[in-house]
Amino acid sequence: xxxxxxxxxxxxxxxxxxxxxxxxxxxxxxxxxxxxxxxxxxxxxxxxxxxxxxxxxxxxxxxxxxxxxxxxxxxxxxxxxxxxxxxxxxxxxxxxxxxxxxxxxxxxxxxxxxxxxxxxxxxxxxxxxxxxxxxxxxxxxxxxxxxxxxxxxxxxxxxxxxxxxxxxxxxxxxxxxxxxxxxxxxxxxxxxxxxxxxxxxxxxxxxxxxxxxxxxxxxxxxxxxxxxxxxxxxxxxxxxxxxxxxxxxxxxxxxxxxxxxxxxxxxxxxxxxxxxxxxxxxxxxxxxxxxxxxxxxxxxxxxxxxxxxxxxxxxxxxxxxxxxxxxxxxxxxxxxxxxxxxxxxxxxxxxxxxxxxxxxxxxxxxxxxxxxxxxxxxxxxxxxxxxxxxxxxxxxxxxxxxxxxxxxxxxxxxxxxxxxxxxxxxxxxxxxxxxxxxxxxxxxxxxxxxxxxxxxxxxxxxxxxxxxxxxxxxxxxxxxxxxxxxxxxxxxxxxxxxxxxxxxxxxxxxxxxxxxxxxxxxxxxxxxxxxxxxxxxxxxxxxxxxxxxxxxxxxxxxxxxxxxxxxxxxxxxxxxxxxxxxxxxxxxxxxxxxxxxxxxxxxxxxxxxxxxxxxxxxxxxxxxxxxxxxxxxxxxxxxxxxxxxxxxxxxxxxxxxxxxxxxxxxxxxxxxxxxxxxxxxxxxxxxxxxxxxxxxxxxxxxxxxxxxxxxxxxxxxxxxxxxxxxxxxxxxxxxxxxxxxxxxxxxxxxxxxxxxxxxxxxxxxxxxxxxxxxxxxxxxxxxxxxxxxxxxxxxxxxxxxxxxxxxxxxxxxxxxxxxxxxxxxxxxxxxxxxxxxxxxxxxxxxxxxxxxxxxxxxxxxxxxxxxxxxxxxxxxxxxxxxxxxxxxxxxxxxxxxxxxxxxxxxxxxxxx
Numbered sequence: 001x002x003x004x005x006x007x008x009x010x011x012x013x014x015x016x017x018x019x020x021x022x023x024x025x026x027x028x029x030x031x032x033x034x035x036x037x038x039x040x041x042x043x044x045x046x047x048x049x050x051x052x053x054x055x056x057x058x059x060x061x062x063x064x065x066x067x068x069x070x071x072x073x074x075x076x077x078x079x080x081x082x083x084x085x086x087x088x089x090x091x092x093x094x095x096x097x098x099x100x101x102x103x104x105x106x107x108x109x110x111x112x113x114x115x116x117x118x119x120x121x122x123x124x125x126x127x128x129x130x131x132x133x134x135x136x137x138x139x140x141x142x143x144x145x146x147x148x149x150x151x152x153x154x155x156x157x158x159x160x161x162x163x164x165x166x167x168x169x170x171x172x173x174x175x176x177x178x179x180x181x182x183x184x185x186x187x188x189x190x191x192x193x194x195x196x197x198x199x200x201x202x203x204x205x206x207x208x209x210x211x212x213x214x215x216x217x218x219x220x221x222x223x224x225x226x227x228x229x230x231x232x233x234x235x236x237x238x239x240x241x242x243x244x245x246x247x248x249x250x251x252x253x254x255x256x257x258x259x260x261x262x263x264x265x266x267x268x269x270x271x272x273x274x275x276x277x278x279x280x281x282x283x284x285x286x287x288x289x290x291x292x293x294x295x296x297x298x299x300x301x302x303x304x305x306x307x308x309x310x311x312x313x314x315x316x317x318x319x320x321x322x323x324x325x326x327x328x329x330x331x332x333x334x335x336x337x338x339x340x341x342x343x344x345x346x347x348x349x350x351x352x353x354x355x356x357x358x359x360x361x362x363x364x365x366x367x368x369x370x371x372x373x374x375x376x377x378x379x380x381x382x383x384x385x386x387x388x389x390x391x392x393x394x395x396x397x398x399x400x401x402x403x404x405x406x407x408x409x410x411x412x413x414x415x416x417x418x419x420x421x422x423x424x425x426x427x428x429x430x431x432x433x434x435x436x437x438x439x440x441x442x443x444x445x446x447x448x449x450x451x452x453x454x455x456x457x458x459x460x461x462x463x464x465x466x467x468x469x470x471x472x473x474x475x476x477x478x479x480x481x482x483x484x485x486x487x488x489x490x491x492x493x494x495x496x497x498x499x500x501x502x503x504x505x506x507x508x509x510x511x512x513x514x515x516x517x518x519x520x521x522x523x524x525x526x527x528x529x530x531x532x533x534x535x536x537x538x539x540x541x542x543x544x545x546x547x548x549x550x551x552x553x554x555x556x557x558x559x560x561x562x563x564x565x566x567x568x569x570x571x572x573x574x575x576x577x578x579x580x581x582x583x584x585x586x587x588x589x590x591x592x593x594x595x596x597x598x599x600x601x602x603x604x605x606x607x608x609x610x611x612x613x614x615x616x617x618x619x620x621x622x623x624x625x626x627x628x629x630x631x632x633x634x635x636x637x638x639x640x641x642x643x644x645x646x647x648x649x650x651x652x653x654x655x656x657x658x659x660x661x662x663x664x665x666x667x668x669x670x671x672x673x674x675x676x677x678x679x680x681x682x683x684x685x686x687x688x689x690x691x692x693x694x695x696x697x698x699x700x701x702x703x704x705x706x707x708x709x710x711x712x713x714x715x716x717x718x719x720x721x722x723x724x725x726x727x728x729x730x731x732x733x734x735x736x737x738x739x740x741x742x743x744x745x746x747x748x749x750x751x752x753x754x755x756x757x758x759x760x761x762x763x764x765x766x767x768x769x770x771x772x773x774x775x776x777x778x779x780x781x782x783x784x785x786x787x788x789x790x791x792x793x794x795x796x797x798x799x800x801x802x803x804x805x806x807x808x809x810x811x812x813x814x815x816x817x818x819x820x821x822x823x824x825x826x827x828x829x830x831x832x833x834x835x836x837x838x839x840x841x842x843x844x845x846x847x848x849x850x851x852x853x854x855x856x857x858x859x860x861x862x863x864x865x866x867x868x869x870x871x872x873x874x875x876x877x878x879x880x881x882x883x884x885x886x887x888x889x890x891x892x893x894x895x896x897x898x899x900x901x902x903x904x905x906x907x908x909x910x911x912x
Contacts, residue, residue: 002213003257004202004241005249008230009048009220011122011181012055014086016349017747017761019358023223024058030225031059035066038073043231045248046077048220051120052084053108054344067112074113080250082109082116083138088346089294090121090128091277091702092302092726094309095675095851095903096836097346098131099876100339102138103841106877118255119143119170122181124348125291126702129275130676132164133903137876142255146175147290148276150688158209159262161271165677166901169271171259173216176205178286182221187233194233195240202244211269212261216254275679277701281692289759292698293571295727296656296739297353298360298768303776304367305351306705306724306801308342311374314406314802318501318837319381321846322822325866325910328384330839331377338373341366354568354747354760357767378805380457386807387462389505390814398507399431401808405498408825408834408850412497413799414598414636416446417806419508420453421487422468431508433493436818441506442519442637443493444595451488465809494597494637498804501834502821502865506806519637521599525589527635527642532782534633534642540587540603542633544642546782549716555662556780557631557644558583561609563620564656564742567749568768569759571656571700571742576619580609582629592632598639603631612653617751625651641721641796642780648740653769656742661780663718663734665709670730671788672703673797676835676903678788678853683709683732695755699729700739706797708781709734710788717783721797725776740776743769789854791831823848826861832898836905840878845870845907847878852898859897862906867891869911876905884908 010030015023034047049055060067073079085105090098109115119135119142121127126148135143143162158176163169175181183201188194198217206215219227227233231248238246247253262269280288295302317335324330345363349355386402394400403415421428433443457463468486491508498504521527526535533545542556559582566572585605593600607627610620627649634643648657671680685699701707707728708719720736722728727739745768748760779800787793825832836849852858871884871894884906887893896904 001243001245002215003245003247004215004217005247005254006217006219006234007048007249007251007254008226009218010050010224011220011222012050012052013222013349014054014058014344014347015359016355017763019356020362024062026223027055027058028062031055032063033228034079034226035069035073037226037228038078041231044078046080046250047226048080048251050087051082051116051122052087053082053105054086056081056108056112071113074109077114077250080116081112082106083140084120085343086347087124089348089352090124090131090675091126091295092351093305093346094313094704095130095134096313097309097343098134098675101343101346102134103877104340104343106138116252118252120251121145122175123147125294125352126277127275128675128677129165129679130674130901130903132162132168132170133166133676134876135170136168137903139875139877141170142259143170143172144175144251144255145172145276146180147288148278149174149272150278150281157211157270159211159258159267160269163271163273165274166899171255172272173255173258176209177282177288178284179205180288181218183216183218185221185224186227187219187230189229189233191233191236194237198237198241211265211267212258214254214258214261275674279688279697280694281688282694283691285694287694287757289569289695289755291569291759292700293566293727293742294352294354294569295700295702296571296742297568297744298770299725299739299741300770300774301351301353301360301363302726303724304364305345308367308370308374310802311371311378312338312342313836315378316374316381318406319385319404320377321837321839323381323384324839325846326385326388332839334373334377338370341370352568353768356747356763357765360767376456382805382807383457383462383466383809384459385503385816386809387465387812388814388816389818390816391505391809391811391818392813394507394811395509396811398509399808400505400507400811401806402503402505403495403498403804403806404503405500405804406802407795407798408500408832409795409828410497410500411799411804412495412638414492414494414639415804415806416490416492419489419491420468420808421489423450423485423487428489428510428512430511431489431491432511433491434507434509435496436505439496441493441495442596443491444593444597445489446492446593447490449488450485452483452485454483465812466807492595492597499819499821500824503819505818519596520594521596521635521637522591522594525601527599527601527633529635529637529639531640532635532642534635536587536589536601536603536633538587538589539584540582540605540631544780544782546784548784549782551716551782553663553718553782555583558660558662559629559657560660561655561657563610563613564654564744565613565617565749566742566752566754567744567746567758567760568765570695570749570752570755571698572749572752572754574613574617574619575753578610578620580607582607593634596637598634598636600632600634603633605629609652609655627651641800643800644778644780646740646776648774650741650743650771650774653743654745657740658737659740661718661720661736663709663736665711665716665718665734666732667709667712667734668732670701670707670709672701672707672728673705673794674702675704676851676853677901683730693756699731700727701729702726703728705801706794707736708783708793709736710783714786717788719781719783719793719797721779721781721800723777723801725778738778741770741774745769789831789856790829791833792829794831794833794853820865822865824863826863830858830860832858832860835903840907842878845909847874847905847907849903849905850896851903852901855900857899859895861887862894862896864892864908867911868908870909872907874905874907878907880907
């Protein structure tokens with residue numbers, strides 16, 4: 001007897017080819033109809049509401065009167081929700097964002113009656129290497145997915161195992177290639193036709209690939225309302241299928257029975273290892289696309305996402321937690337709201353940039369809301385901490401400021417500070433910057449401008465410490481409390497060292513007539529410090545000397561522009577493409593910044609590019625338009641990486657712009673940062689055979705801020721650290737390319753050539769052309785030795801992505817020292833990365849989450865700045881799993897043992 005599990009469902013895109021509010025209207029009608037069906041038909045077993053809990057929020061905001069009805073049916077198991085809040089794209093969001101997504105989704109579902117506990121990944125465009133470990137951290141043991149394995153290795157079975165980067169292995173069910181999560185949209189009311197539907201499903205799609213005595217029939221499709229006569233149809237069909245048991249079922253029941261069956265039989269299951277990003281390969285024409293180029297659609301959205309993630313994960317949460325540890329209030333509700341706005345931008349069709357223009361305009365607003373909350377909470381926590389620092393012994397004539405470092409390691413890279421002067425102090429021309437020990441530091445003037453500031457802090461005393469003069473009381477100034485015109489002086493300096501996860505205190509003394517510091521880093525059109533020399537060529541390309549290895553890298557930062565007739569999903573060059581490159585293009589070179597702390601060379605080019613495509617879309621237009629291209633190279637006195645800022649005035653359509661770095665390091669593999677991991681990938685692209693071709697295999701691969709190659713001997717390597725630019729490619733010859741922009745005009749292109757049929761409706765999306773000035777940041781990082789395994793590559797990229805921040809305060813007494821580290825590791829050269837520091841969700845402890853991205857085991861000591869009474873190991877849902885290990889009798893230090901690729905979460909609890 002074969003059990004046929006019929007699971008009615010919908011796949012709900014919160015926004016896609018319609019904007020959010022239009023889809024939500026349809027959602028309210030879907031849920032309303034479902035409630036009516038459940039009330040009328042007591043035999044209706046269950047409806048799968050797509051594995052995400054945001055649908056509950058979105059519905060109840062409109063119909064709060066239905067909360068108890070919904071809750072009762074979820075409690076009974078008749079409506080299945082969670083564990084996601086939204087179904088994200090795994091490669092485009094951070095590991096922390098994935099964890100918070102599950103935490104929020106599970107919490108909402110549990111509060112409404114119960115949450116499904118398996119990984120549901122029906123429509124994501126590939127899967128990350130660490131997802132099995134993340135799922136296991138939430139108590140999940142099974143996973144369901146569709147894309148990412150093509151058709152070759154799973155043609156004989158839909159049941160398999162998935163082994164994550166750390167070795168976590170779980171049972172997996174892969175939707176059949178041809179039908180995916182939509183076995184049948186609806187069952188016909190005509191019984192004969194319904195019988196024909198089901199027989200075809202069983203004979204062609206479901207029975208051949210299974211090794212179990214259970215098969216899954218998903219009844220539904222994207223945005224499909226529930227079928228009100230489903231119970232009766234199943235009942236009438238049952239006698240027509242002898243040897244089969246038709247069950248109106250749930251995904252959980254199907255997974256449990258199938259897993260038990262294959263384990264009982266001892267069936268040999270294929271094991272998929274690591275990330276799943278295989279191009280679709282199919283002999284039957286099934287359109288299980290990978291859609292790799294969503295990595296580069298609407299790139300400004302990806303950049304904004306990286307910025308907000310960093311604000312919450314590296315600034316607002318950890319420094320709010322540090323302030324909470326000093327006795328301050330933790331803004332958990334505000335942080336939760338900021339995270340919710342951010343997560344609402346993470347559905348795969350949203351963050352991937354493959355939706356209507358209206359959708360992506362509305363995403364910008366949500367990013368802005370999340371950022372505004374995060375920045376304000378960061379400012380409040382930094383100023384609250386600064387208000388506790390005793391600066392009373394510092395010189396009276398000095399401007400006092402504190403520089404905060406969010407990284408888990410100390411650093412020496414250049415610091416930029418904006419000093420606030422009284423509006424009358426416009427004639428100040430220089431500052432002497434000294435550290436708390438009185439040492440004079442290399443510094444330079446960058447800018448001076450008049451600006452209106454707003455002192456905004458919930459504590460009036462803290463706010464007043466940050467102003468040049470004490471704020472006027474509200475009864476005297478009314479609504480303009482904390483507003484003042486000032487002179488804002490931007491100054492750059494090179495510190496001796498900033499402590500890990502902490503701060504240092506500095507003073508700035510105004511000097512009206514100072515001798516110029518001659519310790520310049522500029523040499524003509526080159527920059528040089530103790531470790532690196534970088535030089536701009538006349539065509540804008542760059543040469544870089546790494547003094548540690550003696551290697552010279554040439555032809556770096558060459559820009560390449562080609563045509564693109566693709567869409568939000570897919571890059572596709574026109575039939576007769578024409579590539580343009582900046583090699584040989586005359587450049588204007590100038591020194592933009594010169595001083596002892598940092599030097600900057602500016603490279604300006606006027607680039608004539610085709611205005612778009614010819615009418616037949618087979619070639620690029622003969623007509624051209626100027627696009628200004630400006631590249632700035634920066635090198636700090638103590639920097640071991642070269643900073644790059646590119647500004648491109650995009651005035652043309654239908655093209656792809658990439659920046660290339662020719663390392664000359666031949667390698668069969670590249671590597672790149674991913675969620676909680678460094679992933680190694682082949683540099684060779686193997687195209688599908690002609691009888692399997694559905695979409696081109698592509699070299700476009702994801703990164704989360706770091707990608708590179710290493711020599712075969714391991715003695716040297718080269719990395720790029722793109723900020724919010726998630727698409728890179730590496731060739732066997734060692735050329736690294738980062739996509740800066742893909743300008744396209746369609747959600748689904750009418751004539752895309754690199755894929756069969758395309759993936760989306762053919763709506764015009766003119767805003768996907770990404771017109772106007774686009775600004776990009778990245779770093780060039782030459783590597784010596786095995787800096788990937790030691791974590792040095794990650795640390796250098798983190799310094800670029802997360803510059804230190806300064807807070808200016810007036811002199812005052814306090815209880816905190818001038819230099820302080822809140823937490824640090826015992827070995828500064830260890831590869832362990834801090835992922836989160838925050839208050840626990842349900843208790844008053846502090847969560848600290850770290851991970852090991854390497855293939856080696858590591859034991860480190862996490863040293864805290866104050867004693868803790870208790871410490872626990874946590875799962876990702878923040879349940880306590882056992883005590884953490886203290887270092888001997890020292891209750892300020894924890895011993896953490898990391899296996900390769902392991903994520904560890906601990907909770908510390910302060911004493912009274």
